[in-house]
Structure formats: structure tokens, C-alpha cells
Amino acid sequence: MERRNTPTKEAVLELLVKSGEAMSRDTIEQKITQNINRATIYRVLNRFCEDGVVHKIVAEDGKQYFAVCANCDDKVLSGHHFHFRCIECETIECLPVSVNFSVPNGYQVASVNCVLSGTCKDCSR
Amino acid sequence: MERRNTPTKEAVLELLVKSGEAMSRDTIEQKITQNINRATIYRVLNRFCEDGVVHKIVAEDGKQYFAVCANCDDKVLSGHHFHFRCIECETIECLPVSVNFSVPNGYQVASVNCVLSGTCKDCSR
DNA sequence: TAGTTATTGCGAAATAATCGCATTTATATG
DNA sequence: CATATAAATGCGATTATTTCGCAATAACTA
Ligand SMILES: [Mn+2]
Ligand SMILES: [Mn+2]
Ligand SMILES: [Zn+2]
Ligand SMILES: [Zn+2]
Numbered sequence: 001m002e003r004r005n006t007p008t009k010e011a012v013l014e015l016l017v018k019s020g021e022a023m024s025r026d027t028i029e030q031k032i033t034q035n036i037n038r039a040t041i042y043r044v045l046n047r048f049c050e051d052g053v054v055h056k057i058v059a060e061d062g063k064q065y066f067a068v069c070a071n072c073d074d075k076v077l078s079g080h081h082f083h084f085r086c087i088e089c090e091t092i093e094c095l096p097v098s099v100n101f102s103v104p105n106g107y108q109v110a111s112v113n114c115v116l117s118g119t120c121k122d123c124s125r
Numbered sequence: 126m127e128r129r130n131t132p133t134k135e136a137v138l139e140l141l142v143k144s145g146e147a148m149s150r151d152t153i154e155q156k157i158t159q160n161i162n163r164a165t166i167y168r169v170l171n172r173f174c175e176d177g178v179v180h181k182i183v184a185e186d187g188k189q190y191f192a193v194c195a196n197c198d199d200k201v202l203s204g205h206h207f208h209f210r211c212i213e214c215e216t217i218e219c220l221p222v223s224v225n226f227s228v229p230n231g232y233q234v235a236s237v238n239c240v241l242s243g244t245c246k247d248c249s250r
Numbered sequence: 251t252a253g254t255t256a257t258t259g260c261g262a263a264a265t266a267a268t269c270g271c272a273t274t275t276a277t278a279t280g
Numbered sequence: 281c282a283t284a285t286a287a288a289t290g291c292g293a294t295t296a297t298t299t300c301g302c303a304a305t306a307a308c309t310a
Binding site: 058059060062063064082084087096097099100102103104106107110111112113115116117118119120121122124125 | 220224232236
């Protein structure tokens with residue numbers, strides 16, 4: 001199944017790239033001018049994930065957030081990195097902080113999901 | 126509001142302590158012999174969290190899991206530590222691996238939620 | 251231009267967690 | 281032990297998030 005270019009795809013990706021932060025489905029739906037169906041947005045995002053264009057973060061609120069992969073040339077962001085969720089402004093961003101760990105023998109890590117919560121630099125002041 | 130001892134409270138806590146792993150509401154409901162209402166289980170667990178008896182983990186499936194705090198005398202587990210979710214047996218456990226990070230200036234971390242996913246030592250075979 | 255099929259829209263469905271409110275029950279007090 | 285207070289519970293409804301089935305649409309290929 002080869003991918004096709006659609007206005008929806010482009011609009012979602014452009015929004016994520018421009019904002020530079022991780023966004024949830026409903027936020028994406030709000031910020032995009034044109035009307036895009038809820039299920040479609042999820043499908044577009046999940047396809048982006050499959051293609052390695054964006055990555056999914058599950059925050060402490062249990063919701064899914066999506067951010068473009070390595071939007072800056074920071075080497076840290078290309079690998080596993082921490083995410084920060086501000087409990088004030090609700091924004092979620094990729095931190096340029098890599099996740100380091102070593103698991104006990106026998107464990108095989110397939111994916112990593114690390115989210116720090118608190119107040120971001122804008123809201124701390 | 127002072128706390129009262131109830132059979133439900135004791136049953137839930139005993140289950141968590143005995144198993145030593147993190148469990149979701151539905152798993153707890155299944156494993157407890159007596160019938161306990163769904164909402165009640167959530168309320169009991171959230172009260173435990175408030176009291177610092179258990180801690181909540183949000184996994185990549187978006188669900189909440191609860192584990193007793195520092196069930197062993199491992200110093201690592203008393204602080205922030207990684208969790209492991211096996212995609213085979215679905216169990217979630219506290220890893221004796223501490224989470225180390227340093228956030229950019231201005232950020233204030235209030236809580237940490239780190240979950241590694243993959244196959245556990247039993248399922249890696 | 252026509253055919254193939256990826257993509258979308260729509261509604262329903264599945265799942266998780268919470269809430270309001272009446273009822274029960276743990277605990278303190280006389 | 282009897283009684284009062286309010287914490288805890290049960291139940292149903294409710295909210296929220298995400299997915300699914302299927303028919304309709306539209307992107308790409310030839
Ligand atoms: Mn990220
Ligand atoms: Mn833990
Ligand atoms: Zn903020
Ligand atoms: Zn396993």
C-alpha cells in the first residue's frame with residue numbers, strides 16, 4: 001500500500017512542523033482551518049508514525065500526542081528523549097535530553113515513553 | 126477527612142503487595158474474590174496515591190496501573206524509577222533502575238512517568 | 251481518460267475513568 | 281451498648297479518547 005499525498009496529510013504535517021510541539025488529535029483538529037474528520041486525523045497520524053515521520057507520546061493524562069521526529073538538527077532528538085508536559089499551559093514538547101538506562105538481564109526494550117510533568121520555562125516565571 | 130479501614134481497602138492493598146507488580150483496575154477487579162465496584166476500586170487506588178502508599182503509572186496503552194511504593198528495600202524504588210511493560214504477558218513491573226535527567230533552565234519537574242516496553246525476562250525465553 | 255485502490259467521512263462501537271447521589275458502614279463519643 | 285457523624289460504597293449515567301466497518305471520494309498509474 002503506497003502512500004498518496006492529500007490536503008489533509010499536508011495540513012497536519014505542516015501544523016506539527018510549524019508549531020514544533022507535540023499535539024493531540026483535538027488540538028490539531030482545532031488549529032486546522034479546514035474541517036477534517038476525527039478518525040481521519042488519527043489515521044493520518046498513525047500512518048506518519050509507521051513511516052517514521054512523527055512519533056507518539058502518551059502523557060500522564062492517558063492521551064496520545066504527536067510530534068515531528070527530529071524537527072531540529074539536535075542529535076539527541078533523533079534518539080530516545082524526554083518529553084515535558086506543562087500542567088499550566090498544557091503544552092508538550094520534546095526535550096533535548098536523552099533517556100539513558102540499562103535494563104536487567106533478559107529484558108528487551110522495544111519502545112520508550114518518558115514524560116516529565118511540571119511547569120515549563122514560560123509558565124515558571 | 127480521615128481514613129477508615131474497610132475490607133475493600135485491605136483486599137486491594139494485599140493484592141498489590143503480594144503480587145509485587147503494577148496492576149490495572151480491571152485486573153484488580155478480576156483477581157479479587159469478592160465483588161468490588163469499579164468506581165470504588167478507582168477511589169481506593171486514588172486515595173492510596175494521595176497517601177503515598179501506591180504510585181500510578183500510565184503506560185503506552187493509555188491505561189493507569191498501580192503499584193505499591195518501595196515494596197522492596199531497594200533504594201532506587203523509593204525514588205523515580207523506570208517501569209517495564211511486557212507486550213507479551215502484559216505485566217508491568219517497577220524496574221530497579223533510577224531515572225536520571227537534567228532539564229533546561231526554568232523548567233520545574235513535578236512528576237515523572239517513564240515506561241519501557243518490550244519483552245520481559247520471562248517472555249524473552 | 252479510465253481503472254485501481256488509498257484515503258476519507260460518517261456513524262457506531264469499544265474502552266477507560268469519573269461523577270452524582272442515595273445507601274451503607276466505620277469510628278468516635280456518651 | 282446506643283447513637284451521631286461522615287467516610288466509603290454501589291449503581292447508573294456520563295464524559296472522553298480512540299478505533300472500526302463500510303460506503304463514497306479522490307489520488308495516482310497506465
Ligand atoms: Mn519527542
Ligand atoms: Mn514503580
Ligand atoms: Zn507552560
Ligand atoms: Zn512478559
